Amino acid sequence: MNLPSFIWLWKIAAWSMGLSLLAYLLLAVTGFWMLRSRTSNGTPFILPFGWGTSQVRSLHYLMGGSMVSLVLLLLFIGIIGTLGHFGSLGHSSHLVAGLIVVALVVVSAISATQIPARRWARPLHVGTNIILFIAFAWVSFSGWIVVQKYLP
Numbered sequence: 001m002n003l004p005s006f007i008w009l010w011k012i013a014a015w016s017m018g019l020s021l022l023a024y025l026l027l028a029v030t031g032f033w034m035l036r037s038r039t040s041n042g043t044p045f046i047l048p049f050g051w052g053t054s055q056v057r058s059l060h061y062l063m064g065g066s067m068v069s070l071v072l073l074l075l076f077i078g079i080i081g082t083l084g085h086f087g088s089l090g091h092s093s094h095l096v097a098g099l100i101v102v103a104l105v106v107v108s109a110i111s112a113t114q115i116p117a118r119r120w121a122r123p124l125h126v127g128t129n130i131i132l133f134i135a136f137a138w139v140s141f142s143g144w145i146v147v148q149k150y151l152p
């Protein structure tokens with residue numbers, strides 16, 4: 001690849017990251033709603049907008065799928081862009097941060113599919129997503145640092 005600059009690619013990365021964080025936020029909110037309606041014995045937890053549990057679950061699934069796709073897109077962009085520019089990978093801690101985020105998102109999505117059937121799946125799902133918050137912060141920060149060298 002002989003492109004004048006990769007800045008357009010890193011712009012896509014920054015936008016995708018923004019959307020991923022928005023998806024994460026909606027997942028945290030809808031996940032919390034599901035947890036509350038599942039554990040509210042006695043005083044029932046009223047879901048907003050008159051929604052039923054299945055509608056919240058569908059929205060959670062939709063956002064989850066979007067977040068997984070966006071993170072895989074970011075991995076793809078990062079690898080293609082770095083290989084195109086340097087011809088090799090591993091130029092900063094951003095690589096480790098990126099791989100950790102991808103691993104956590106995959107574990108979260110796989111554990112989610114096991115939630116009704118297996119007892120360990122729910123704590124694993126919620127636990128990986130809490131760690132994912134920190135990993136997201138790290139990948140955003142390190143991405144913001146490395147993108148500086150491409151700026152004019």
Ligand code: HEM
Pocket residue numbers: 024027028030031032034035038057060061063064065067068105108109112113115116122125126129130
């Ligand atoms: C990777 C994408 C994700 C997928 C595919 C996904 C999917 C699911 C599924 C299928 C359930 C079980 C719903 C049920 O039948 O009760 C669930 C529950 C839950 N998820 Fe997610 N989720 C994702 C990401 C997240 C994130 C990022 C968070 C938090 C920031 C989160 C928080 C929760 C919570 C709190 C529950 C409820 C657990 C409970 O009832 O105790 N999820 N998720």
Ligand code: HEM
Pocket residue numbers: 010011013014017071074075077078079081082088089090091092094095097098099101102139140143144146147148150
């Ligand atoms: C989930 C989010 C992300 C993942 C999984 C990810 C993944 C990666 C990976 C694997 C690389 C190759 C790193 C290397 O071999 O050294 C990379 C490079 C890069 N990424 Fe990301 N990235 C993410 C978010 C971001 C964000 C938010 C930005 C900021 C705009 C960004 C900007 C960059 C840049 C500029 C490089 C080139 C690295 C360099 O020149 O040293 N990335 N990314």
